[in-house]
Amino acid sequence: MIRVGDLVHRYGDTAAVDGVTLTIDDGECVILAGANGSGKTTLVRHFNGLLEPDEGGVFVNDDPVEERLVAARTAVAMVFQHPEDQLVAATVGADVAFGPENLGLDRGEIDRRVRESLAAVNLDGREDERVDSLSGGEVERLAIAGALAMQPDHLVLDEPFTGLDEPARQSVLAHLSELRESGTSLVVVTHDLRDVASLADRVVVLADGRVALDETPAAAADRLPELDVRPPC
Numbered sequence: 038m039i040r041v042g043d044l045v046h047r048y049g050d051t052a053a054v055d056g057v058t059l060t061i062d063d064g065e066c067v068i069l070a071g072a073n074g075s076g077k078t079t080l081v082r083h084f085n086g087l088l089e090p091d092e093g094g095v096f097v098n099d100d101p102v103e104e105r106l107v108a109a110r111t112a113v114a115m116v117f118q119h120p121e122d123q124l125v126a127a128t129v130g131a132d133v134a135f136g137p138e139n140l141g142l143d144r145g146e147i148d149r150r151v152r153e154s155l156a157a158v159n160l161d162g163r164e165d166e167r168v169d170s171l172s173g174g175e176v177e178r179l180a181i182a183g184a185l186a187m188q189p190d191h192l193v194l195d196e197p198f199t200g201l202d203e204p205a206r207q208s209v210l211a212h213l214s215e216l217r218e219s220g221t222s223l224v225v226v227t228h229d230l231r232d233v234a235s236l237a238d239r240v241v242v243l244a245d246g247r248v249a250l251d252e253t254p255a256a257a258a259d260r261l262p263e264l265d266v267r268p269p270c
């Protein structure tokens with residue numbers, strides 16, 4: 038479970054996250070939506086301690102993130118916009134293996150996770166390719182594979198579908214659905230609900246750093262346009 042309590046994050050005098058309280062249960066899929074600049078990325082960066090709260094705090098699996106940083110980073114995997122900044126190795130296989138290697142897993146388990154994670158994003162069998170030869174969409178898929186290989190309790194994806202073609206999108210969606218079934222919670226940051234509405238249990242909309250809406254997708258649909266969120270078709 039991820040529990041956010043009265044979280045405030047300021048950049049200078051401006052509160053980008055302004056008193057957010059939110060719980061994400063295990064196995065739940067939450068869409069985090071809102072207009073540009075509403076605080077979505079800032080909020081999720083607190084889920085594994087990439088930012089420190091000015092007020093309030095975040096608990097992951099009941100551990101306070103600030104005090105149990107390694108536990109939080111093991112439990113919560115993130116895929117951000119500009120995934121090219123997240124790549125850590127020269128080849129596809131080595132990049133996906135990096136996280137599991139740091140968990141100290143044995144080689145057989147690492148290889149299995151690399152294979153399965155690449156297959157989930159339609160990059161099967163491309164372990165030996167250089168990352169600098171990949172297209173933008175392939176880099177996005179590689180970053181998602183890297184997060185999947187961690188088999189995290191909670192997976193946060195910030196605008197994961199922007200550069201994906203339809204087969205890759207369908208493949209990632211199918212895998213996210215399986216993950217949710219297996220108890221992984223998913224937080225998908227987007228301002229276009231068409232991507233993941235079918236998967237979501239809840240839609241949380243931020244406006245000016247505050248929770249403006251927290252509803253099921255069906256109940257939220259009517260209010261989304263006024264909050265600058267594109268509703269599902």
Ligand SMILES: Nc1ncnc2c1ncn2[C@@H]1O[C@H](COP(=O)(O)OP(=O)(O)OP(=O)(O)O)[C@@H](O)[C@H]1O
Binds near residue numbers: 080228
């Ligand atoms: N590093 C930073 N320094 C100063 N201000 C920042 C920084 N990062 C974000 N902000 C500001 O904080 C506010 C929230 O930004 P954030 O990126 O969290 O919003 P967002 O909802 O994720 O936006 P987008 O949909 O455009 O990605 C914005 O006003 C933004 O300009």
